[in-house]
Amino acid sequence: MSDVRLIATDLDGTLLDPSGRIAEAEAEAVRAASQAGIVVVVATGRPLRWLDVLAPIADADPLVVACNGAVVYDLHADTVVRSHTLDVPLIGALAHDLRGALPGLLFALEEGRRFSTEDAWAYHLPDASRSLAQEESVTRRGAWACVLAEAGDVVKFLALHPDADPDDLLAAATDVLGGRAEVTHSVTAGRRALLEMSAPGISKAATIAELAAERGITPAQVAAFGDMPNDLAMLEYAGMPYVMANGHPALLERFAVIGSNAEGGVGAQIRRLLG
Structure with a gap:
């Protein structure tokens, strides 16, 4: 198994398929990563009210970073753990x-x-x-x-x-x-x-870096998946960055490209990382 201790994934256009759901094969891969002791982080621009889609991976007990890093949410307790607000x-x-x-x-x-x-x-x-x-x-x-x-x-x-x-x-x-x-x-x-x-300095990357540091995880041990400009800083932070084949052209030029969200690209790459 590669030296990955934290997996961070975007939702729309990434973990979610084109219908807006997490396919079972993707959910199985996420659960397998969690069972292997890897910290799973869902990092999304979505607000809290749009997180029902996470039900298929709730058993993986993911950390949820919502609103582009402004909110850390406890999925099971349905509570906000921390937030960064704008004045x-x-x-x-x-x-x-x-x-x-x-x-x-x-x-x-x-x-x-x-x-x-x-x-x-x-x-x-x-x-x-x-x-x-x-x-x-x-x-x-x-x-x-x-x-x-x-x-x-x-x-x-x-x-x-x-x-x-x-x-x-x-x-x-x-x-x-x-x-x-x-x-x-x-x-x-x-x-x-x-x-x-x-708020200034707040992004998916900044919040994921906080969560990783609290667990003694280095950037080199982080695998990240994204598709759009709001994922750019997260991909730059991670030692193992992957962009979806359906991603923004600016990201496709810079990072390793995997299968599209329609093809289950995240799940397939997680299985590779797990060996």
Whole structure:
């Protein structure tokens, strides 16, 4: 068996198949890794309310890093272990600067289990784990000033542009933010550009590094799987980084490529790592 002590995997486009589920072969591989003593970490941009898809691997007792590293969640206890929030006045300043430089943006906030948006926001990512009715039940809408005034503990600040190219919008927003927040995206070209912003220094990689260090695990002993720009730092951190064949072109150029999520690429590579 290779010297892997921690496996970190993204969900959408990675561990989840195109229908938005964890296939049984993938679940079996994850459970086998856990039984071999390997720490399993699910690292996703998803909020807590979209984690029902983890049921097939619950027996592997995975550590769950949600909202791009802002939240560590105990799946069995259904509790947040730690969180890194964004300061609300900072969000207001970022929104002001982004809208001034990039007209047409709409904003939303992830607040644990609540989703708060501007009235004009009409963006959802349908998948097999949830319904539009379920999403509407936790969504609060209003004028942006009201959304900010009533904000609670914000773990992710979202900005949507209906027409921009995701990579171009990310590059422009990075310049505007100037390091005041972490910004990334997890969509492909041709889809509405959605920026995801976290507190400074917070990413999947940073939180996984914390969890690994607490367990005496070095980066060289970490295998990571991802497909989109919000996985980039995690893949750079891991000593064994793998990108899905269906991944973003910028990642395909840099890391070892495995089978797509439709082909069960994560499970197949885990089985190789287990020998």
